[in-house]
Amino acid sequence: MSGTKPCPMCGNENWDGSICPNCGYGRTVSVKYVTKSGEVLYSEFSTKNSYTFEHWFTDRMQHEGGFFPYEGGRINCDALARIEVVGR
């Protein structure tokens, strides 16, 4: 077994194992946080294994004690006014 295999999401035969050009499987999603004091922080996660924003958010809330990762640390949801997806 060598070479490529089809995208696990859409079956696209041209999937090269990174980001599927057809459905976007494996892409990195950028997330922006706006804190209650108005500071803007950024993070990102991969959509590999059908990981969605909702799933990522729920995992942080249920398994990480409400802490969200960003460049340089983690911040609690209590300090956040908004979380939004900014890129895909």
Ligand SMILES: [Zn+2]
């Ligand atoms: Zn695909």
